[in-house]
Amino acid sequence: MLGIRYFWEEFNFMSTPVHQPPVNEKIAKELGLLPEEYQKIQDILGRIPTFTELSIYAVMWSEHCSYKNSIVYLKKLPRKGKALLVEAGEENAGLVDIGDGWACAFKIESHNHPSAVEPFQGAATGVGGISRDIFTMGARPVASLNSLRFGNLDNKRTQHLLKGVVKGISHYGNCFGVPTVAGEVYFDDCYQVNPLVNAMSVGIVRVGETISATSEGVGNPVYIVGAATGKDGIHGATFASEDLGEDAEDKIPSVQVGDPFTEKLLLEATLEVIKTGAVVGMQDMGAAGITCSTNEMSAKGKHGMKIWLDKVPTRQKNMQPFEILLSESQERMLIVVEKGKEAAVEAVFEKWDLNCAVIGEVTEGNLIQYYMHDQLVAEVPADTLVLGGGAPVYHRTYKQPSYHAQRDQFSIEQISQPEDLTVVAKHLVQNPNIASKRFIYKQYDSMVGVNNASSNRPSDAAVIRLKHSKKGLVVTVDCNSRYVHADAYKGGAIAVSEAARNIVCTGAKPLAITNCLNFGNPYDEEVYWNFVHALQGMGDACLQFETPVTGGNVSFYNQSPNRAVNPTPTIGMLGLIEDVDKIMTLDFKQEGDLIYLIGSCKNDISSSEYLYDYHKVALSPAPHFDLQEEAKVQDAVSAVIAQQLIQSCHDISEGGLFIAALESAMSRHLGFDITTCGSIRKDACLFGEGQSRVVVSVAPDKKEAFETALKNTGAEYRALGIVKGSDVVIDGQHFGSVAAYKELYDTAIERYFE
Numbered sequence: 134m135l136g137i138r139y140f141w142e143e144f145n146f147m148s149t150p151v152h153q154p155p156v157n158e159k160i161a162k163e164l165g166l167l168p169e170e171y172q173k174i175q176d177i178l179g180r181i182p183t184f185t186e187l188s189i190y191a192v193m194w195s196e197h198c199s200y201k202n203s204i205v206y207l208k209k210l211p212r213k214g215k216a217l218l219v220e221a222g223e224e225n226a227g228l229v230d231i232g233d234g235w236a237c238a239f240k241i242e243s244h245n246h247p248s249a250v251e252p253f254q255g256a257a258t259g260v261g262g263i264s265r266d267i268f269t270m271g272a273r274p275v276a277s278l279n280s281l282r283f284g285n286l287d288n289k290r291t292q293h294l295l296k297g298v299v300k301g302i303s304h305y306g307n308c309f310g311v312p313t314v315a316g317e318v319y320f321d322d323c324y325q326v327n328p329l330v331n332a333m334s335v336g337i338v339r340v341g342e343t344i345s346a347t348s349e350g351v352g353n354p355v356y357i358v359g360a361a362t363g364k365d366g367i368h369g370a371t372f373a374s375e376d377l378g379e380d381a382e383d384k385i386p387s388v389q390v391g392d393p394f395t396e397k398l399l400l401e402a403t404l405e406v407i408k409t410g411a412v413v414g415m416q417d418m419g420a421a422g423i424t425c426s427t428n429e430m431s432a433k434g435k436h437g438m439k440i441w442l443d444k445v446p447t448r449q450k451n452m453q454p455f456e457i458l459l460s461e462s463q464e465r466m467l468i469v470v471e472k473g474k475e476a477a478v479e480a481v482f483e484k485w486d487l488n489c490a491v492i493g494e495v496t497e498g499n500l501i502q503y504y505m506h507d508q509l510v511a512e513v514p515a516d517t518l519v520l521g522g523g524a525p526v527y528h529r530t531y532k533q534p535s536y537h538a539q540r541d542q543f544s545i546e547q548i549s550q551p552e553d554l555t556v557v558a559k560h561l562v563q564n565p566n567i568a569s570k571r572f573i574y575k576q577y578d579s580m581v582g583v584n585n586a587s588s589n590r591p592s593d594a595a596v597i598r599l600k601h602s603k604k605g606l607v608v609t610v611d612c613n614s615r616y617v618h619a620d621a622y623k624g625g626a627i628a629v630s631e632a633a634r635n636i637v638c639t640g641a642k643p644l645a646i647t648n649c650l651n652f653g654n655p656y657d658e659e660v661y662w663n664f665v666h667a668l669q670g671m672g673d674a675c676l677q678f679e680t681p682v683t684g685g686n687v688s689f690y691n692q693s694p695n696r697a698v699n700p701t702p703t704i705g706m707l708g709l710i711e712d713v714d715k716i717m718t719l720d721f722k723q724e725g726d727l728i729y730l731i732g733s734c735k736n737d738i739s740s741s742e743y744l745y746d747y748h749k750v751a752l753s754p755a756p757h758f759d760l761q762e763e764a765k766v767q768d769a770v771s772a773v774i775a776q777q778l779i780q781s782c783h784d785i786s787e788g789g790l791f792i793a794a795l796e797s798a799m800s801r802h803l804g805f806d807i808t809t810c811g812s813i814r815k816d817a818c819l820f821g822e823g824q825s826r827v828v829v830s831v832a833p834d835k836k837e838a839f840e841t842a843l844k845n846t847g848a849e850y851r852a853l854g855i856v857k858g859s860d861v862v863i864d865g866q867h868f869g870s871v872a873a874y875k876e877l878y879d880t881a882i883e884r885y886f887e
Contacts, residue, residue, distance in 0.1 A: 153184040153454075153510065160184070164191035170525060177517050185503065185511040188455040190518065192421040193428060196689050199524035202655040203687040206665055210672045214681035216644055218340065222520070225266040225346055225417060226334075227683020229645050231709055233602050236340050238272035241280075241333035241610070241649045241705040243688035247389065248330040252297025257305040258391040259332040261463050264309065265417035268400050269466055271343045271407050272336030276597050277306050279316040279332050280610045280649070280703045281573075284325030286565050286885050291320070294328050295573075296886075302332070303576040308393035309400075313577035315595035317610055320565045323618075326693030331649040331686075333705045335608055337599065344407055346416035348430040348438065348469045348495055353413055355438055355493035357423070358482055359399045360464040363448035365390045367459045395464040395487070402485035403466065409481065411474035418465040424458045426467035427493075427501055431515035432522055434469075437500045440493035442510070454503060454510040469495060529655055531662035536752060540619060543753040545738055550816050555868050557747055557820060558791055558861075562874050564746050567788045568881035591800050592718045593635035593784055596710060605713035607641035609706050613787070614699035619740045620755035621663040621700055625670030627755070627824055628704045630763045631786060633678045636708035637767045638782045638827060640717040640774045643678050647705040648685040653697025655689045663700040671702060677760055678767075680706060717774050719783035720800035721830050726780050726856040728794065729839070731773075732766045732826030733849040734810035736817045742787050743820035757823035766825045769848035778831065778839040785826040791819040793828045794853075795861065799875045806862040807854030819863070830856060 154160075161171035164187060174182050174190050182190065196202055212221040218228040218236055226240035244259030260277060267274045279302055284291040306313050311334075348355070406412060414434065416426040423445070431438050442457045452460075470478050475491070482489035496502075503511040517523030551557055561567055590596075594609040611632040617624030633643040648671065653660040675681060685705075691698045710716065721728075735757040738744045744753060773779050785793040798805050809818040831839045843850045861868040 156182060156184050156187045161187060164188060165195055166191050170194060173525070177514065177523060183511060185455045185458065186513055188459055189424050189511060189513055192424055192459055193518040194524055196655070196687070197420050198425060199520050200687055201525045202527050202529055202689060203650070203664070204520060204526055205528055206668045207687070210668060210682045211675045212682050214645060214679065217681060217683060221682050221684045225269055227645060227647055228270070228343065229683065229707060230340065231604065231606070234340050235599070235601065236338050237335065237606060237707060238267050238270050238338060239333065239335040239647055239705065239707055240266050240684055241331055241647045241703065242686040243649050243651060244330045244332060245327065245651065245688055245691055248298055249326070249328055252294045253301040254390055256298040256301030256330050258389040258463050259330055260302055260305040261391045261393065261396050262417070262419045263332045263334040264311065264396065265419070265466065267334045267336035268403050269344065269346070269415050269417045270338065271404065272338035273404060274311045274334050274336040276314045276335040276595065276608060277311050277333065278314060278595070278608060278610050278705065280329070280612065281316065281318045282324045282329035282614070282698070282701060283320050284328070285322050286320050286882070288325065291325065292886060298328070298330055299573050299576055305391055305393045307578040309396050312579045314579055314597060315609060316574070318570050318573060319614065321614070321699060323696060323698045327691045327698055329651050329691065329698065329701055331651070331703050333610060333647070335597065335606060335707070344412055344415045346430055347414040347434040348436050349434040350413055350469070350471065350495055351436070351497055353472050353495040354470050354475060354491045355440065355495065356468045356470055356478065356489055357445055357492050358466050358468055358489045359487055360392065360395050360462060361446040361448045361488060362457055362460050362465065363462045364452065364456055364460060365462055367456055367461070389461045389463050391463045398485045398487055399464050399466070402482050402487055406478055406481040409474065409477040411471050411477050413469040413471055415466060415468045418467060420461065422458065422460045422462070423467070428515045428518045430467065430469065431499065431501055432519045435499065437496040437498045437515065438493050439496050439502045440504065442503055442505045444490055444492045446488045446490055454505045458503065529661045530658055531665055532658045533662055534659040540752050540754055543739065543750070545736065545817070548738065548744065548748055548750070550814060554816060554819065557743065557816065558868055559877060560747055561742060561788050561792065561820065562795065562878045563881040564742055565882055566742055567792055569879045570882065571879055572882045572886070590716055590718050591720055592716055593638040594641070594708065596639060596713060596716050598713050603712050603714070605710045607636050607639050607708035607710050609635045610703060611635065612701055612703045614701040615740050615745065616755045617663065617667055617702060618699040619753065621666035622670040623755040623758050625667035625702055626674040626760060627758050628702055629671050629674035629678065629680065630760070630824065631784065632704045632706035633680060634767055634784045634827070636706055637770050638717060638719070638784050639710060640715055641708035641710035643680045643706055643708045645683050645707050646675060646680050647683050649703040650685065650687045651691050651698065651701040651703065652689055653692040657697065660697050667700055667702045674760060677764055717779070717782045719797050720781055721797045721803045721805070721856045722780045722801070724803065724856055724858070726830040726832055727836060728805060728807060728853040728855060729829050729831060729850055730790070730826060730853050731769055731829060731843065731848055731850045734813055734818050735821060735823035736813035737823045738817050738821045741789065741820060741822040743789065743816065756821065758825065763825040765846065765848045766827060769843055769846040770827055772846055773829070773839060773842050776842055778835050778842055779829045780832055781830040783828050785828060787822065789820040789822050790828065795871070795874055797828060797830070798871050799878065802859060802871060803856050804858040804860040804871050805854060806857045809864055810851070
């Protein structure tokens with residue numbers, strides 16, 4: 134009967150208020166569906182779909198919503214842990230028990246393509262969307278982070294994108310009232326056309342007081358709340374699931390428009406309405422808008438819905454059914470309310486001056502029926518649309534990248550050491566990937582809410598004070614994509630390991646990760662090879678550090694017509710420090726303190742900024758890394774911090790030992806006098822980026838206890854020198870004043886815009 138009814142309706146659309154154009158394989162392809170997917174839709178429905186139904190399947194089966202090209206390998210990541218309150222994918226964000234009856238909700242997601250064509254709104258709505266994922270669970274956001282990638286900073290378009298993205302993040306975050314506490318920014322030619330904008334949000338909630346994104350209870354009303362629905366963001370999920378071409382600027386209608394002030398009202402109304410006890414389930418309207426929220430909630434609750442699209446508050450007149458369904462207008466949510474408690478819910482949203490409209494009801498079965506002016510315009514089984522249900526799952530083929538042959542030809546012996554390493558030092562301190570990001574972070578409000586415990590105490594990760602206890606959340610985002618490009622497995626493992634190392638260096642314990650997996654086109658076998666091996670490296674590192682994956686985001690199709698971006702699996706990690714007043718910071722404290730290296734020196738400059746930027750060697754192996762060695766170093770750092778044996782702690786990353794020591798010195802305008810490792814090249818010792826190394830300072834009266842503690846851990850270490858004066862002295866050679874380096878370091882990025 135379903136097929137007969139629709140056959141009749143298809144021939145009567147011209148005389149009814151709603152017209153739907155005919156569909157065929159060509160239309161399906163234009164909407165992003167493969168021929169076999171179009172056939173599968175017909176098999177599911179038992180008929181040819183209407184245009185609205187085809188649009189529904191197109192967005193729900195897009196890579197952005199269904200993870201059809203990635204879920205096979207995502208499921209292999211470690212996703213269980215004793216602190217996890219929900220498993221990856223169960224809810225809008227991960228949820229981790231942090232003790233004392235509290236939990237932390239956190240997640241990271243991409244907004245890359247929108248930011249490429251409209252940087253301000255693209256970045257702003259990325260912040261808004263990830264924040265809603267947190268508070269729709271009932272958690273109050275307490276911190277934001279971001280990971281940004283752009284092309285060459287000499288390029289005017291890069292400067293335009295950078296300014297737009299940063300302005301968008303700062304505008305939305307500052308107005309919304311949640312501090313931006315940490316982030317990372319990288320510049321590389323591979324991101325010239327396709328920048329990466331990854332936004333992370335962190336919130337806290339009482340254990341047992343979260344709300345699930347589900348629908349149940351036949352007859353329960355379905356509400357849309359928040360902002361009105363417009364034509365912005367239509368097919369945004371599809372736009373995010375295709376390569377950026379020369380027509381990218383024409384896709385601006387696919388970019389959403391955000392309003393942080395409405396988001397703030399929606400946050401407060403949401404947390405208040407949860408307390409009424411009337412909410413059965415709730416979900417943010419992000420990618421695919423009403424389509425996604427109605428189908429995902431119904432599939433999870435094993436119920437159906439009847440939705441009246443003409444009851445949706447809209448910003449434009451005469452919007453078509455598919456426009457209302459696919460709109461990604463911001464600051465909206467879908468709520469299923471217990472029947473009989475409507476008045477309590479409506480009173481809350483009226484108080485906050487927000488739309489609160491009944492647009493449907495929960496039904497038996499699994500069908501979602503969409504009506505427009507009493508005309509049925511689409512009828513789809515919810516479980517056929519979602520990840521884990523009927524959405525396609527593909528096993529893509531892959532092969533080792535051909536550029537590995539060139540990579541393997543590299544040898545350190547090919548590189549001559551510069552005669553004057555002070556020239557290298559001054560060059561690197563101004564490298565945009567190393568230099569201060571002051572130009573960016575000074576635009577963010579990092580202190581709103583007064584929970585940021587690390588704003589005046591520089592440390593390797595951000596620390597957020599928990600007002601209900603002495604504990605603090607410790608958060609970071611990390612990924613060096615050049616390492617992943619050089620060796621996907623090793624680079625993926627390093628991304629997790631460095632995130633854990635940063636958290637350990639603050640005195641905290643890593644708990645769990647969220648990830649944003651940014652790669653090129655999954656149909657490119659070399660791109661997919663990097664994807665598969667990066668996840669394997671990430672998984673092994675997560676097992677080593679007992680940091681399960683709580684969820685995240687896959688962003689494929691990040692490439693220009695010429696090349697894919699470097700594989701960039703961004704890691705957002707959560708840790709916990711038991712006493713926020715005992716944060717370990719990275720700054721040298723006083724003259725006379727001893728400087729040590731925990732870890733070992735390696736004769737290695739591979740994939741370093743020194744090799745890439747100074748010597749212009751574009752391709753080389755990933756730097757030295759061994760997972761067991763990394764674990765031993767982190768255990769050693771944790772031990773000496775716990776025993777209060779060190780004054781400062783800073784991990785070695787981009788720029789090597791020299792930059793790490795300089796960053797520790799600049800905070801208090803102190804100098805240092807160190808000696809390099811005599812057994813290896815001097816440039817490798819100073820500027821190589823071999824992993825699993827940390828620079829610490831030790832008070833002279835703690836020297837013996839410190840060395841004894843390290844010997845007990847079995848970790849390698851060596852004395853480097855002493856905190857002294859206000860200059861940099863290396864192997865007896867004067868490298869210049871710390872003040873001069875600090876001036877270059879602080880102003881390097883700003884000078885591009887002068």
